[in-house]
Amino acid sequence: MKKQTRHSPKSAETQVLAQAAQALGSVLDFEVPADVVLSKFFRERHGLGRRDRALIAESVFGVLRRLRWLHRLIGSGATPRQLLLAWLARSEGWPMRQFDGLVSDEERLWIEALKAVDLSGGTLAERADLPDWLCERLLATHDEEGLLRLAQSLNQPAPLDLRVNTLKLDRDTALARLRDDGFDATLCPWSPHGIRLAGKPALQNHTLSLDGSIEVQDEGSQLLGFLVQPKPREFIVDFCAGAGGKTLQLGAMMRSTGRLYAFDIAEKRLARLRSRIARSGLSNVHPILIAHERDARLKRLASKVDRVLVDAPCSGLGTLRRSPDLKWRQTPAVVDEMVLRQQAILEAAAKLVRPGGRLVYATCSLLGEENDGVVDAFLAVHPEFVSLIAEDILVRQGIAPGTGERLRLSPLTHGTDGFFAAVLMLQG
Secondary structure (H helix, E strand, O other): OOOOOOOOOOOHHHHHHHHHHHHHHHHOOOOOOHHHHHHHHHHOOOOOOHHHHHHHHHHHHHHHHOHHHHHHHHOOOOOHHHHHHHHHHHHOOOOHHHHOOOOOHHHHHHHHHHHOOOOOOOOHHHHHOOOHHHHHHHOOOOOHHHHHHHHHHHOOOOOEEEEEOOOOOOHHHHHHHHHHOOOOEEEOOOOOOEEEEOOOOOOOOOHHHHOOOEEEOOHHHHHHHHHHOOOOOOEEEEOOOOOOHHHHHHHHHOOOOOEEEEEEOOHHHHHHHHHHHHHHOOOOEEEEEOOOOOOHHHHOOOOOEEEEEEEOOOOOHHHOOOOOOHHHHOOHHHHHHHHHHHHHHHHHHHOOEEEEEEEEEEEOOOOHHHOHHHHHHHHHHOOOEEEEOHHHHHHOOOOOOOOOOOEEEOOOOOOOOOEEEEEEEEOO
């Protein structure tokens, strides 16, 4: 939205502002994920150009990131348009002249008053832009200063990270091609397969994307593959494969040899994986639909698998940079249910590991009960498994994020989404 002369109510910027407020109103129901709401919103409005869509999405996600702070500023009964205007005025720092032609005289007076409001003080949860319950749970593993710095990092938009499919080309070649095509591309600092792009460029029609040479995958997610550390010709299981980003990474690290089973309970996710496999050039990946973690087909694999990755379903609170609505949609009850499910999945996956094999449990959560709590409870009743030091495994592969025994990544410390992983080995 560029500055316009005053009294231009039919300007393109005025229309975009109105569309953004309408989209925000739909998102604030918090019945479905914000990205799903926006996708439907854009599909129904074919006339919106790419730039307008980007501005609307940026505005909606900006408000979601600062929603607690905005409610403190203007009250919990604020309309979507008021939230949007307040975000532009206070969070984005728009000067009054930038609202010329976009707002009514009454709204101008309201915005001018907002700019004078003193928001110093407030509760820790308000300053962190978090719901009270989430702030309390994070305090179990962070002090107040550390929590505020973490929350601030989670309120920053995430970059676009790519993983190079090393089965097709090397990272330096991919980097050079992207730069030649005008992308602001740099190497990811940790993952040997990662490339980071500035901004939010469209890649779906790029040659490297169409032929499976690159895949969108956060750098933290890529590091999970290096903890699994699959070898060619091994038998690997991705127990909760989803749409298969890590599955494809593991397959490429295996040089398309051995067997790689991708299990999931959602046929739609596996269908997306199958199309990605076709592009990737992999021939060792076998997507398999299961009903649940106790599916009878899993019993045939008991004690036979070299390495099992359990990227467990979780609260997703480590991905707030990309999905800020999660902190308002999640509840303590949902997290508690997740923990029970994670425990059951880890128990089932452990049965597949052969003696001497490796089990990697991971989440994209920042909550201790979903991470250390699940692993410690498992180890307490399974002394046959021992912990391996995640940092040592990564260092031997030339990766040194300094994570200690268990992998703990965050946007504050590592510039990645929030990830946790523990590496276990079955003795024998």
